Amino acid sequence: MDILVDALTTVISGLHKTIRRSFSDSSSFSLTELQTIALINRNGKILPSELATKTKITTPSMSQILKKMEMRGIINRQSCDSDKRKVFISLSKAGKDIVEQARFSRNEALKTLIDARLNVDEIKILEQALPILQKLNA
Template sequence: MKIHDLASALRLEVSKLHKTLRVHTKLSEGLSLSEITALSLLYFNGTVYPSELAEVLRIKAQSVSQVVALLDEKGLIVRTPSDIDKRKIALTLSMKGKHLVEESRRQRDSWLTEAMNATLNKQELELLEKAVKVLEKLSDY
């Protein structure tokens, strides 16, 4: 297989797996991909400013305002004025938001574990373990 064809096949399968994982996560129903990504970013980074969120999500400030407003309305985030510049608002996860992210991760991990046990043999699991290290290199590029 040529490298371009391999890249295309990899992209397709990673995309399908990502969509399948979203389907098997009941807690994220009703949230857009931008909202889910924002929650994940807050979970891993703690405090984030809307401008940083816009950069990661690759959306305009107006769109970030909508995402932030929806997450705030659902009680998933906390807005705190910056100590340095009161015009800036720091965003953090609320306890409800943190629990949602953690339960969502648990559901996805559980489904994926079940799928791996049901469909992969020992050699395929060992191959997948090696493939994860390769995928990490690609993700870090």
Template sequence: MSENLSLKAFIVLMKASKSVQELIKKDISNYGMRTSDFEILEVLYHKGKLTVREVSEAVLINTGSITYVIDKLEKKGLIERNNCKDDRRVVYIQITAEGRKLMDNIFPQHQKVIEALFDGITEEDKKTMIEVLKTVGQKAAN
């Protein structure tokens, strides 16, 4: 009986994903944060001012939960909301100076954890991995 490589690839992908998620969750908890808080701060830190919808699409948090997380971060003074002058239905979210200072301190450490995860993997293998995972993701989305 021949080995089903698609099934094996799927199982390896799912196990690797779980392990990576646990590693990242543990790393983020070292900063006294939940993953959802960190994801929103990270996207605003790197991309700047975004609408609530854009934030929701950029992170893996469903739209029902994102308002709650945004409210918590706003109460902590890490992000702020601003209404769009042209369309009252649109609300922009941006990181505050306090939020930026926090991310300036913790993001370089977080990046080191991610870089250590890929230590020893060639640039070519990383590029291949990116392309393969993009293809899998696009197929799953369609």
């Protein structure tokens, strides 16, 4: 069990470095930023605090990300009528374009690694393990 935890930690740390590097090389968005865009897209509209929780960063950090995205014209803000403190975030046209484009360009690094190093059976095991990892990450 300790061995599992240690090895999992190493693997997560290493893969994270690989993925982060390939993102900053190719995409002008960080991993968290692309996840934010994906979450907004999936939800239609969503609050900054929810985005922060789901991406596991603080609200001030999310605030910065949204500020940058607003300046780039990727998102729209719409303040809530029933509670004026709340701000609904949604994607602009430009933001939706990024989602479409990201569908192809996103995460080539990991995809290439999987293609190059894993066989069909191994990918199957990975698919089985995925919901378990998601449970840990929830």
